[in-house]
Amino acid sequence: MASAMANISGLDALFLAGSLGRGTEDAFSDIDVVALAEPDRHEALAARWISALEDRDHVVYRRQAKSGQGLLVNAITGNWVRVDLHVLPRALFARRAKDTVTPLIDPEDIHGALPDSLPPARPDPERVKGIVTEFIRMMGLMPVALGRDERVTLVTSVELLRGLLRDLYIEQSAAPDKGGMLHLSKLITPAQMAVLESMPHPGPDRTALIDAHLRIADAFLPEARRLAARLEIDWPDEFEAATAAHIHRETGVEILAHAAA
Template sequence: MTPDTAIARITAALEPEARIRALFLSGSHGNGMADDWSDLDFVMVAEEGLTDEIAALWRDAVGRVGEVVLWRDRIVRPALINAVLAGGIRIDLIALKPEHMGGQTRDALKPLIDRDGLHVTLPDGGGTPATSPARLRYGFDEFLRILGLLPVAMGRGEYLNGVTGLFHLRNLLTELMIEETAAPHRGGALHLNRLITDEQKAALAALPVPAPEREALIAAHLAYAAEYLPRARQLADARGVEWPERFEAATWDYLNDTLGIARAPAAGPQPKIATT
C-alpha cells in the first residue's frame, strides 16, 4: 500500500468524527521531505486530547490500512501512540488539545482535517529549531560524566559495559554534529545522512568501535574525547553557553589519577559552527 493510500484511508475513517477537530500530517510527509522509507506521522486535535475513546477511533482508522502488529498507546508519552503494521508501515500519532498546539508550526504540518481553521493560526516556523542553552550544557556535562565512568568500568573489569558507555559517547557526538550544521527539519533518528556534512561523516567513520578489551576501550574513549570536546567548546562559544571548566578539569584529574590518562588533544581542524 502506498503512503497516499494509507493517509487517505485514515482520513476517510476519521472525517465523520466531530470529536476530532483537526488531523495533520507531520514529520517528513508534512514538510515535503519524505522518501520511500519515511514513516507516517500525524498530529490530531481533539477537545479532550488523547482519551481512551479517541485512541479507539485511531486504532480503528489505522486498522483500515493493514494488520497492526505493534501498538503502543500512551506508553512512551501521554499524548503519543506508536503503531507498526505488517509490511513494515510505521504510523505515529500525537493527539493534543487545541490549547496545546502552540509548539506546532504551519510549515511542518499538512492539513487533512481542519474543522476550525487551526492551520492558518499557527506560526510560520521554518529555519532551524533553537536548542536551549540548558539542553546544550546538559550534553556537554553528560559527555564528561560518561567519560568519567571509564575508571569504574576498567576497575571492575566491566568491559562489556565499557562498550555500552562508548556508544553513549558516540550518540552525544552525533547530536553535537547535528547542532554544528543547524540542519532544519531534523526528522527522526534515521535521517543522519542529510543532517551532517561529509567531513563529519568521515570523522565518525574513523572513530574506533572496539572489542570489549581494556586497552582498546581506553584508547577508544580518548579518541571520542579528542573529537568531541574541541567541537563542543567551539559550539559553546558560538552559542554563548558557559563551558563546564571545573567539571572537565576534575574529570581529567580523575582519569589521570586512576588510569594514568593525560588530557586528550584535539582530533584535528574543527568545522565552522552555526550560531543559531
C-alpha cells in the same frame, strides 16, 4: 484513514506531519499524523484511530503513552508500515508551520492561521551544557569499568559517548523540525558525518577501548568548547580538571588533557 476519522465527535482537525507532511518523504518514511482535540477526547480518538488502522492492515505492534499534554500512539502493521499518531490540544499546534504539515481534516482552516515556515533553530544552551557535563561524567566512569574489568560495559560506553558527539552535532543544526534519528544524514554536515564514521568500534580489548575513548574525546571536546564559547556558556573547568586528574591517577591515561591540547 482520514475518511474513517471524519465526523468523529471532538476531533478538531487531522494533519499529515513528518516527512510526508513536509513533502520530503522517501520510500522508507513512516506515516506521522497529528490529531487536534481537547484532552478528555484523546483516549477515545486514539482507540478510533487504531480501529481504523486495523480495518486496513492488522496491527502487530502498538504502544501508547502520554507525551507532554498530548498522547502518542506508535503502531506497526503486518506489512511493517509504521504509523504514529500524536493527539494534541489545539493550543499546542500553533508551534507548527504551514510547510511542516498537510491538512487532512480541517473544517476551521487551522492550517491557514499557521506561519508559512518556522525560523531556523538555534542551539539550546541548557541542552549543550547537559551534553558536555554528561560526556565528562561518562569519561570519569571509565576507570571504574577498567578497574572491575567490565569490558562489555566499556564497549557500551564508547557507543554512548559517540551518541553524545552526535547529539552535539545535531544541536548545531538549523533545521526547525529535526525529525528522528533515521534522518541523521539530513541534519548534520558531511564533515560531521565523516567524523562519526571514523570513530572506532572496539571489541572487548582493554587497549582498544581506551583508545576509542581517547579518539571520541579528541573529537568532542574541541567542538564542544567552540560551541560553548559561541553560546557564552561557562565551561565546567573544575569538573573537567577533576575528571582528568581522576582518570590519570587511576589509569595513567591523560585523555581529557590530550583532547584539550
